[in-house]
Amino acid sequence: MITIIYRLIVVLAAVLVMAELFSQKSAKLKINAAIILVPLALRALMIA
Numbered sequence: 001m002i003t004i005i006y007r008l009i010v011v012l013a014a015v016l017v018m019a020e021l022f023s024q025k026s027a028k029l030k031i032n033a034a035i036i037l038v039p040l041a042l043r044a045l046m047i048a
Contacts, residue, residue: 007044007046010040010043010044011044013040014037014040014041017033017036017037018033018037020033021033021034021037
């Protein structure tokens with residue numbers, strides 16, 4: 001049960017970061033959001 005809640009929280013954070021990625025105009029901030037998105041995706045898939 002805790003694992004499901006953890007995954008939901010991580011997926012929610014990833015969705016929010018992805019929304020921020022597409023809303024930003026600055027390339028620097030887009031790269032920053034993409035760097036943050038990689039570990040979140042790995043956590044959601046329980047790879048790392």
